[in-house]
Amino acid sequence: MRTYVYLLQQQLSAEAEAWQHPLWVSWLIILVPILLVLPTAVLAVLAFLSPDLARPLFTWITAEDSLIEWLQFSFIGLSAWAAWRIGLTLLPSQERRAGILYIVIALVAVFIAGEEISWGQRLIGWGTPTEWAAINEQGETTIHNVGIIRRSFLLMLFMASMYGAFVPLAQAAFGNGQTRTPLSLLFVPPVSVVPAFLLMFGYRLVRMTIWEHPNFLIVKFAESVEAAFYFGALAFLLLNLHRLRKAQQSPALGSRAPEVNDPKVEGIRL
Structure with a gap:
């Protein structure tokens, strides 16, 4: 166990140097998703064992337009802002294609944020056209709750979570200690x-393979898992935005080839 902790500490230290942030930030990024999901899981178990005692609180925190959903909206909205800023930073440079991709990511995040709160429908109170309500699982003016679009969206979450969960581990395991490129x-x-x-990967995998038709508690527990997922995306974007801003502030910017372990990072060759 001590060996694994030591290896993790070494990996986090290397990544903190690469992204130019204090080591405690890495530990905070690890901790926040656990704090989002674990209390909700405990509350779900209590709601199952003692519905009268815990179910009202569980229902409230996982309800539409309640605590966890607004956390999700905040994470997605901030992700859109961070991706937009990264894109604008990269566009004028030789990293133009990466900048365009980040602009697209920002626009997708804006769309997801709007969908998450039903484009303000529940707040403003407009009605859903009858034809649309008939094909929307929640009877709202959203797209991601419509049939095949919903299934595609859930598959996208699964694929994105698989990428975010295993590609970093593969990089750490097979990178052979090599310096990370700016593109990486x-x-x-x-x-x-x-x-x-x-x-998110584990939850979606269970839902797709074992528990395709779960009860209310399992379905609503997904809200905390989604919040953790969106936090992870936000954390990654903010780390890159921070790194690029540190590069812009460097007086020796562009004086030499970009290196991961050097705060004077400039070019990202595509």
Whole structure:
């Protein structure tokens, strides 16, 4: 166990140097998803064992327009902002294609944020057209709750979570201690975000293979898992935005080839 802890500490230290942030930030990124999911899981168990005692609280925190959903919206909205800023930072440079991709990510995040709160429908109170309500699982003016689109969205979450959970581990295991390229830093997350994505991967895997038709508690528990997933995405984006801003502030920017372990990072050759 001590060996694994030591290896994790070494990996987190290397990543903190690469992304130019204090080591405690890595531990915080690991901790937050656990704090989002574990209390909700405990509350779900209590709601199952003692419905009268715990179910009202569980129902409230996982309800539409309640605590966890607004956390999700906040994480997605901030992710859209961070991706947009990264894109604008990269566009004027030789990393233009990476910048365009990040702009697209920002626009997708804006769309997901709007879908998450039903584009304000429940807040403003407009009605759903009858034809649309008939094909929407929640009877709302959203797209991601419609038939094949919903299944595609859930598959996208599964694939994204698998990427975020296992690609960083593969990079750590098979990178052979080589210096991370700036392009790798932009598109391969650090190990610290693995818990956030692994939770979503595990939940979606169970839902697709074992528990396709779960009860209310399992379905609503997904809200905390989604919040953890969106936090992981936000953390990765903020790390890259921070790294690029540190590079811009460097007085010797561009004086030499970009290196992961050097705060004076400039080019990302595609």
